[in-house]
Amino acid sequence: MGEAESVGLLETKYSRRKFIKSVIAVGATASSAGYFIGGSGLLGAQSSGTAERLITLTINGQQRRVDVLPNETLAMTLRYRLNLTGTKLGCDRAECGACTVLVDGVNQYGCSMLTNQVRGSSITTIEGLENPDTGELSLVQQAVIDEGGFQCAFCAPGFIMSMTAMVNENPNPTRAEAAHALSGNLCRCGDYDKILNCAMRAAELARSV
Amino acid sequence: MAIIRDMIPAFELFQPTTVEDALALMAEHGEGGWVLAGGLDSYDWFKDRIKRPEAVIDLGGIDELKGIIDGQDGLEIGAMTTLTEIVRHERVRSEYILLADAAEHVATPQIRNQGTLGGNISQDTRCWYYRSGWACYRAGGNTCYAAAPQAMNREHAITGTSRCVAVNPSDTAPALVALDAKMTVRGRRSSNVYDAEDFFIGPATDITRMTVLEPGDLLTQIDIPSEWANAHFYYEKVRDRGSWDFQLVSVAAAFKTSGNTIDDARIAVNGVAPFPVRLDAVERLVKGAAVDEALAIEAGEIAIQGSRPLKHNEYKQPMMSNLVRRAVRSVA
Numbered sequence: 001m002g003e004a005e006s007v008g009l010l011e012t013k014y015s016r017r018k019f020i021k022s023v024i025a026v027g028a029t030a031s032s033a034g035y036f037i038g039g040s041g042l043l044g045a046q047s048s049g050t051a052e053r054l055i056t057l058t059i060n061g062q063q064r065r066v067d068v069l070p071n072e073t074l075a076m077t078l079r080y081r082l083n084l085t086g087t088k089l090g091c092d093r094a095e096c097g098a099c100t101v102l103v104d105g106v107n108q109y110g111c112s113m114l115t116n117q118v119r120g121s122s123i124t125t126i127e128g129l130e131n132p133d134t135g136e137l138s139l140v141q142q143a144v145i146d147e148g149g150f151q152c153a154f155c156a157p158g159f160i161m162s163m164t165a166m167v168n169e170n171p172n173p174t175r176a177e178a179a180h181a182l183s184g185n186l187c188r189c190g191d192y193d194k195i196l197n198c199a200m201r202a203a204e205l206a207r208s209v
Numbered sequence: 210m211a212i213i214r215d216m217i218p219a220f221e222l223f224q225p226t227t228v229e230d231a232l233a234l235m236a237e238h239g240e241g242g243w244v245l246a247g248g249l250d251s252y253d254w255f256k257d258r259i260k261r262p263e264a265v266i267d268l269g270g271i272d273e274l275k276g277i278i279d280g281q282d283g284l285e286i287g288a289m290t291t292l293t294e295i296v297r298h299e300r301v302r303s304e305y306i307l308l309a310d311a312a313e314h315v316a317t318p319q320i321r322n323q324g325t326l327g328g329n330i331s332q333d334t335r336c337w338y339y340r341s342g343w344a345c346y347r348a349g350g351n352t353c354y355a356a357a358p359q360a361m362n363r364e365h366a367i368t369g370t371s372r373c374v375a376v377n378p379s380d381t382a383p384a385l386v387a388l389d390a391k392m393t394v395r396g397r398r399s400s401n402v403y404d405a406e407d408f409f410i411g412p413a414t415d416i417t418r419m420t421v422l423e424p425g426d427l428l429t430q431i432d433i434p435s436e437w438a439n440a441h442f443y444y445e446k447v448r449d450r451g452s453w454d455f456q457l458v459s460v461a462a463a464f465k466t467s468g469n470t471i472d473d474a475r476i477a478v479n480g481v482a483p484f485p486v487r488l489d490a491v492e493r494l495v496k497g498a499a500v501d502e503a504l505a506i507e508a509g510e511i512a513i514q515g516s517r518p519l520k521h522n523e524y525k526q527p528m529m530s531n532l533v534r535r536a537v538r539s540v541a
């Protein structure tokens with residue numbers, strides 16, 4: 001895909017996004033939304049790759065059929081095709097952590113992997129943390145509310161995903177260990193002390209269940 | 210700083226499941242092909258449109274390249290093993306902690322969870338002129354922008370240069386040199402095993418490459434011989450921030466000792482040259498010697514003999530000297 005076309009992807013994003021939201025709101029299967037974007041000609045003529053275009057991803061426990069380009073990152077697919085905009089793009093260069101998602105439970109940068117690399121994996125985004133039936137928040141989300149972490153909170157989804165990976169692996173971290181586990185996430189507001197309070201509170205909640 | 214340009218330019222994506230298939234695809238696409246491991250060195254090149262491969266060959270589906278097994282002599286590590294797996298591996302931790310230590314100093318948890326050992330040692334230099342697409346020697350041009358009078362060269366080399374002054378950025382590279390690791394490289398028709406020391410090459414050998422790998426070559430395995438298992442190890446990396454950053458200078462050392470006498474030693478430094486530098490002269494000095502402060506100081510002095518700073522990286526000389534001094538001192 002050429003540069004001009006790709007710019008188009010972002011320019012049309014907003015009007016499309018509204019449209020997709022309404023599709024989801026009226027209860028049409030969300031999984032067809034991704035297919036619809038690709039199929040709508042939004043991306044114009046495609047170069048042909050050998051990896052298949054229409055693939056199935058497992059996201060937040062759901063199977064999602066989605067049309068992806070071979071050169072598309074997971075963060076792009078999540079945000080612009082599946083409307084899962086909780087995953088942020090800060091740098092698009094593996095330098096900030098805003099795009100952190102879980103791939104088979106492991107925290108990784110959504111901006112720095114091809115969607116096609118995680119076809120067979122289970123992906124969790126910030127939208128997938130709450131209980132889908134009851135809406136109950138995850139332990140980590142609850143801990144963040146308890147401790148009032150974050151200022152502008154642009155970095156929060158990424159941090160929360162890393163905290164989730166951390167408590168699953170080690171619910172008994174020292175503060176230094178928590179800092180190490182979260183050292184792939186940047187907070188531009190510099191709210192690290194409170195973010196670490198959240199992490200320690202999350203671990204405490206995890207130990208008590 | 211990088212500009213978000215929203216989309217990586219198009220390429221064909223291949224996802225072979227065997228080494229044979231990968232080699233065939235690489236042969237078919239030649240210079241237009243790109244081997245993708247974790248992708249954490251690759252994506253910047255693609256996003257910045259400096260490298261525009263036609264075909265990307267993703268090794269992620271090749272199981273035979275993944276994992277760590279007990280070999281006949283030491284450990285055999287598949288090139289696609291992630292850095293996190295190395296950091297956590299029981300036997301790496303108990304016998305070759307030097308490697309786990311070095312791997313744990315790479316970038317961030319997320320990068321270690323995805324980045325591979327093969328990719329870490331095969332990664333290209335981070336010289337910002339080269340990475341920005343300037344037509345320097347390494348990129349096939351006829352100048353080195355980093356050595357020009359107004360150049361910003363705080364992070365560049367103080368030794369081992371030849372026209373190009375870029376440094377090798379890998380944290381695991383010096384540890385692998387110190388452990389005398391062996392790299393298996395497979396081409397379409399042949400397979401070669403290189404000592405870690407020879408796997409990394411300088412600009413005097415080939416200014417366009419950091420390693421022996423040529424288009425069509427696949428690094429399949431890294432062996433850690435038992436020779437240096439449970440040696441006394443020392444690793445230290447100096448960087449600007451405690452996370453994310455590449456080394457300014459790092460040292461990786463393995464010592465065989467009796468009491469505070471050094472019987473044998475392998476010491477490597479990175480961040481100072483286009484390849485990890487093995488410090489033969491220091492090794493000769495310390496072998497058979499009892500460690501005291503005088504020996505440590507002398508080791509540090511010998512380490513930087515012959516090095517020559519650029520305009521903005523004079524600090525690397527005392528930094529390298531001190532790191533080597535501390536490595537030797539750690540034995541006492």
Ligand SMILES: Cc1cc2nc3c(=O)[nH]c(=O)nc-3n(C[C@H](O)[C@H](O)[C@H](O)COP(=O)(O)OP(=O)(O)OC[C@H]3O[C@@H](n4cnc5c(N)ncnc54)[C@H](O)[C@@H]3O)c2cc1C
Binds near residue numbers: 251314422427429453
């Ligand atoms: C923000 C950031 C910070 C970083 N900080 C550090 C750091 O502190 N220390 C450090 O050491 N590194 C650092 N890196 C560099 C690097 O991304 C990681 O070290 C990682 O290990 C690279 O591995 P990969 O598998 O992701 O590489 P890839 O990008 O997949 O591969 C790197 C290169 O090696 C080639 N290659 C990979 N595997 C093979 C193989 N088996 N055979 C032949 N060729 C192969 C690829 O074609 C490519 O040219 C950083 C990267 C980023 C983006």
Ligand code: FES
Binds near residue numbers: 091092094096099100
């Ligand atoms: S957006 Fe992925 S790390 Fe910054």
Ligand code: FES
Binds near residue numbers: 156186187188189
């Ligand atoms: S709270 Fe603003 S970036 Fe972290």
